Amino acid sequence: MDLILGLACDGRAYPDFPGEGSGALHAAVVGPSGLIDVLEVQLGLTGPRGAEAVRIAAYAAKLRAASTTGSAPFFADSFSRDPWATAKTLLGWRDQLVAAGWPGQPMGSARLDDLAKAEVSGPSLPPGTADRLCAVLTALTDQPAITLHRLRLVEPRELLPPPCRRLVDQLERCDVTIEQVARPGADADSDLDRVRAFLTTGTSPPLNGDASFVTVDADTALMAAEALAEWLAAGSEEELAGTVIVSCDGDTALLDRALQARGLPALGQSAASPWRGALQVLPLAFAASWAPFDAKALLDLLLLPRPPIGRSAARKLARALAREPGTGAAAWDRAWADLDADLTERFADHPQAETEISRRRDRWREWTTGGLYNRIDGIPADAARRIAGRVGQWAIETDAGASDPLLLTVAGAASALTQAIDVLGQDPLPALLVERMIEQVLAEGAQNPEHVATAGGLRCVKNPASIWGPVERLIWWDFKGPGDRVPTSPWSQAETAALTSAGCALETPSAAAARIGWGYANALHHAQTRALLIRPALSGGEETVSHPLAHQLNPLIQPAGRKIRWSAERLLEDAAHDLAGRRLPRELVAIVQPPQARARWTLPASAVAKLADRKESATSFERLADCQMRWMLLDVLRLSRGRFSEIPGPDQLLGNLAHEIANHVLQPGPVADAEAVLQQVDAVFDALLSAIASPLQQPEFAGELAAARARVPAALAELARLLRQKNLEVVGTELDREAAFANGLAVLGRLDLVVRHPAKGTGVIDLKWTRSANRRRTELAEGRALQLATYGAIADPAAAAPAPGAYYLLNQRRLIGPTGAFVADEEIEASRSLTDTWTDLVETWRAWRDLAANGVALGAGLPRAADHFPADLRVSPNEEPCRYCELTSLCRVTQEAN
Amino acid sequence: MTSAKINTVVASAGAGKTTRIVRDIASEVETREPEEIVATTFTVKAADELIERSRAHLFKSGRAEKAARLLGARFGTVNSICGQIVGEHAIDLGRSPRAEVIPEDGVSRLFAIAADTAIERHAPALNALADAMGFFEPKRAADAERSDWRSTVRRLIELARANGLGAAGLAHSADRSVETFLALLPAPSVSADALDKALQGAVTAALAVFPAELGNDGKAALKLLRPVHTAAQRGERLSWPDWARLSKVKCAKKDGQALIDALDAVSRAAARHPEHPRLHADCEAFIRTLFTCAAEALDAYQAYKAARGLMDFIDQEALALEVLQDPAMAGRLGERISRVFVDEFQDSSPLQIAIFTAMAELVDASTWVGDPKQAIYGFRNADSALTQAAFDGVASTTTEPQEVLATSYRSREGIVSFVNAAFGPAFTAMGLPASEHAFAGTARKEDGFDHAPFAVWWLEGKLDLQYAALAAGIRDAIADGSDWVVGDKAEGGVRPLKAGDVAVLCRSHADILRVASSLSRLGVKVAVERDGLARTPHVELVMAAFRWVADPTDRLALAELARFFSDDPTSDLWLQAVSAEDQDAALQAAVPISTALASLRETVLTLTPADLVDALIVLPEVIRRIETWGDVAARLDDLEALRGFARAYEASCASSGAPATPSGLVLALAADEPRRPKSLQADAVKVMTYHGAKGLEWPLVVLTGLNREPKPRLFEPVAEAEGALDWRDPLAGRWIRYWPWPYASQSKDVGLDEAALTSPLGQAAELRARQEETRLLYVGVTRARDYAVFAPPAKGELKWLQVLDGTAPGHVALPSGANNVLTAGRETFAARVSPLVVDDALVPPVVRPTYVRLTRQRRDRAPLHRRPSSEASSSPFVVVEKIQLGPRLPFVGAPDMLALGEAVHAIFAADDAHASGEARLAKANRILERWNVHQVQAQDVLDACDRLQRHLGGLWPNGRLHRETPVFARLGDQLVSGRIDLLAEHDAGFAVIDHKSFPGSRDTWETRAVSYGPQLGLYAEAIEAAVGQACDGLYIHMPIVGALLRVARQTEAAV
Structure with a gap:
């Protein structure tokens, strides 16, 4: 067997396999892990491989065991805080030591000895790569017969990190021929040759701009992808062969979608992410x-x-x-009752209906x-x-x-x-x-399984050092920094010295830097006819920094300036471009405006038809009075905003909670005294909190919850006091009411609190949880208390006139109503009584409804909408009807700046 | 006394300090290990420039090895370097070794979670006090920040950590804050009750005399008095802002003398609020409880982060200092660093100075480069007095003269001279003598310039009109670029001004938006960060698609898409669809990409939320639609920011341990309201804050906000220092002053405002504010390469310029009228002066054609890699030969068949028939042991090996067997790779033998064997492609049942 070993050749490498032909037998390109794999099989050392999580768990158990005796180890504090991350980090250190030949024995160095103690404590550790390497090295000591004859190194042998070098040395002792992969030489005088010469010698004539070496700058990764895809699409299918893309961040999803849209092959690199x-x-x-x-x-x-x-x-x-x-x-x-009913219906004819139903039910409950x-x-x-x-x-x-x-x-x-x-x-x-x-x-391994490379000559590697042979066209996609970090050893000089004397050789930072730098230049050394380096200034919204290879090339690139630099944004500005030896044609697009705001719309007949048999509510009235369009879309046409309707925010939850508590403590009949109400609130607060407002229990809402704990009981106690003071009895809370009026107006609503006075009759109280009393006060003063007016109108269908009403502002503990409302504690001088408000509201409804029936819908907050308002609108829209509207995207209320 | 070797370099603006540091680093690597260099700069970009230039310098000078090794050096912002140090020592520090930086917008939520117990404990008291101080009053303006005492607690904690204070320090700070705050108020009155009653009485009396008809003031008074009266009747407390409001009630004469007198009585009674004992008590309780809460929350917050390995910027620094102050950790760090460069030293906080000082003790030498004249980050904990003291202190420890880089390589002669003349006195007053701080000259030449480098644009009219006028001025300057020629940095010489050469500096984000929208209205392209990323049509389009993919019941999203995809911007197709009987179907029909989105939905389980955003942006129909709206590059900037937001969302989920979901991303985008990024387009005018301009330069800089008055930071937490400054002990004597503002929006004429300002601490704060404003103005003016344009409002005092006054007022005066001379002290400078009046003439919009990709056919391509193990074949395989090699492998018990198969396979792969029986057996046993297979005997497996070997030997007496041999081939445009279990190379070609650990009964062998046919067939094809020789033998070896079956394609078998 003949192998090529490259440090970055686990995974994809280029060329695909050794040799010039269209295939290879008994030969392969491997990385260190692949080489260990091959040798393990030959030496009979294979074994089950556990998940890394299991290794970390085992190492955590070892660390814990090692901590139980003797003095506290150096990692004790970290381990007690975050055992998993500590075990993971220390396992990394330990594996590195093992790979470098650490015997795992105490050597009189405190931290190393703590790790040595862990080696012999607790459960056994499933072998990792380092352990497997050691097993291979041990097995090779006896120079067994292996079928590996030749090993060619991609990296210069002296640049191999110590563990890898140990393996290569040992293989050589087993009669494996060790050779070096040759780099192609330069025989022309193109810019690319000059770049390669510069990388080798540090000197070179200036670049000419012959398109063999080009850097492409793009403002965004999106534009960079566009440029690269255009360049590739401008070439032939045959020219895809021999084109290699270096993509260091390991995910080509964005680029691949741009390539596939042009019929090009996908590169298929997908990053592991736990968020799939x-x-x-x-x-x-x-x-x-x-x-x-x-x-x-x-x-x-x-x-x-x-x-x-x-x-x-x-x-x-x-x-x-x-x-x-x-x-x-x-x-x-x-919901559960509903599900039960569904199940019963579904299994009505099933012989084991009960078992089937309870099996499902139990499983759903469990989840x-x-x-x-x-x-x-x-x-x-x-x-x-x-x-x-x-x-x-x-x-x-x-x-x-x-x-x-x-x-x-x-x-x-x-x-x-x-x-x-x-x-x-x-x-x-x-x-x-x-x-x-x-x-x-x-x-571990959660890549997108559907994102794969597709057939064609195009190739992609993750690491510039994965290229081990000639590449016709090299493209370095996302040519941005910071590049690979030079690892910092956790060990002090004394610890390193102790390790060295125990035969454990760690890679020095300077050796690591040399190895990393070699890898960068390697890719360009293999490029034959063309190299493109593509750098976006922004990638994923982040400003990028320059690649270390760009530092190296800076003395050559900087003076060449525009001769070799090309801006991807130019693609947007011209019909054709010459980039790196290819002509990129573009087509002019006809510019259209994005959708524009428009106040007046014509409703189709099908929409008008839906106006029949409607029932309005206090909420739909409020929407209608503010914006007929919003009412039309949400209430009449029922345009759904989807299931992801957010769990209510803390303010709304507090309101819901206060309402629900009020339902519990304000039972029909005479009102309990404030003290009793306080006790009742106290008794139900936590249960209801968990039941309907559990997000408030999350730690981040501690302040809000503390406020609610103080305010809700006080508010309800005060309400009880006021009701008693006013000699009001509770008729009921959350009462459903429905009423029909002239012009086919039908209204239904759920009333927070209906009260009765022995002499003055029925009144309604609407509970509100709000930060400020201003809005409701203003509403009353301006005669715009539409909800109160509506509730008053439907509170007692038998009554001749609407019932008087008041808002109870829970947060402020104020019972406010228009002058003369017997249910109010604080009377606000209103420019319109509730009865008049109701009458005007009905008229307003009629006006808007008629407009809709005539096929017109108006977005009240849009420019020039007022020109189309019906005449004599008695309740006009608020000043900023779009402020809290969820349809602004649809109406295009905000227009963009350039 | 420090033994550290430090040298300081004072570098004025644009004086080439990066060049200087690069040169120093290049010479340092000659004498020390390059990895031991530390260089900190101000921003990521500056750090990037520094490392690039340093390495480039070394490569250029032929020192490639040193340059390579410089990759191992520590270049970065102070935070990144501290973060690196903390990461390396996390275990020594007893923290989680994760060492992750908390995303900035996640800090407040994280704090709320971590500190919930402390907050819960103190919330009842603090909520009540905050209520009395009007914290819950409605916001004054839509963009005003809501007062939240939790933010104050967080700020106290931040300051405590930045100044090295723990619980004791916070307690001391509370004492000092209370003591100094109460000193601002008059002595408390004896009886709170009496004050309350007097006010209530006055209010009741006043309410009795309100006439029916009222003027506006009277109405406002009535609106205030009524609820106050009701509250008082109910025994509720009056808030302090209401006391202040009542102290200002008034009415018109026509409202009647009775009301005038009554309101006068109210205002007199209310005006005694400063002496109210309860105000004193409330404020004291508020201060003390906040500090107590902060101390408790500090512990909880720190413990929370330590357990999770999370850090914010201050943690990075505080922990790095801990490392530097610990002998063992510092010792280890000292082995790795030996030379430190600090850039922008003047912006260091006390904590950072402590870090640099401690580092200086550890290394051979430190160089601190900075410019005390450009210290502008006081609001971010920088302490300019301390950094200035450090500059002076270091200079005094050495006999060598302090190095000064005083030649500007940026600005024209006039600008340099003006700066010297204008800022000299103010800087001298700050202790920065001109001899060390003035520009010595400039390297710029005046060749090609026709005009002086100054202009003054007086902005006429009201505020909005002023910005419109400014925009028109900029538009005209760009239009007449040859009247404003600028130096061409790339090509040399001069060239006409272009939009991208202009920067407008503003004092606030609100001003930026005003300038930007004024310019936009005139058709001038602007590069500015602004609000509303999620409200741009292109982001809305992508997110509507995202919402519908994530939630097919979101028909609003579909309706939005229907609008976006209509060529007519006012089309009502969407409305027809919404109105249709089958709304869903009609909407889908109205959205041309609904099918594409539906098929994307099928893959949504394989995508992350950020992947889905990407997939939608580059969906050909989506990007094409966005392109048809023009201005594509700017839209792509926004979309790139959206991609960044999606990634940041996933990262924040990672740090909080929460799952990341599409619905979560939609909610996060709505909640966080991310900003639109500043465009990178070269042809746009840059608009930014003065602070944001630090470190940058432009040919023409417009300076706005010159009427702004310096405002001392009085009623927010600030760090104060007791006693004389000692830069070597920068954290000594530190405490945090917090004076609450109990009057909410009542900001003037309440007594406290004036008292605070005139107090010694207030005076010191004011001086600090003036000095900082001076430096900020310096930063602004020195950004200009060719022109500095002053753009003041035509009316009103230019209070910002007054900070330059020194002892004499009017030190710097802008020309007015026909006088075209700018004066700074006794020096004069020619300037082009023009009043700018609003002018709505639109620049004829340049209709830029947009060119897009040609429509190309999508092409379905097969996967690149053909995997033998998952190969299927259209041509069926049959068994052509069935050989029983021996008996079944005997089992004892029920083995895990998967492990058994692997183990047997491994033995077949590794067995060496030439080895001794003992060695073979030992190896086979070890393999079984490793796979935890105890149910078969190793010898039985070896016997099976021997039987196979013998049989194959019989088939091909001269053949060679290759075990586990790799094969690769290019078949068409696909790749095949695999490892063949056993390959027989014989005279006529090759045969492939594949081991399958199949335990089934004899009657099932054939079915099983043919199912592997395609896999073997593919191997055969690959071998043929690789070596050009036929591979005609395909064998399935079933060692467990002792069978060898030969398979072939049915077509071949028939032949």
């Missing part, structure tokens, strides 16, 4: 298991494109959760209402295993034998997590530790 959709089940399943209950995590889990429980069940539960974020709330219970554990104390290991097991099982079941790589990754991650929990031997597991472990198991 399918993988989220694992972290979300755990996130929903910590106290306080995180409704958002459960909602996210339920809203996954492929949720772990039935789609329809997930949707229903999600809706309930978004409405009343918590468990145990009425909406949640209703949605598992135990809640304290983050600091942790989750019992068994419970963690169960969650991991459930996720793994879900992945396998969902995959159903289809071998979907991502689902298999989830299953693998879940299983690795279980193994790691077993090996770690810690119980319970604090949240931070679990999160670290999940991150670890997800980070």
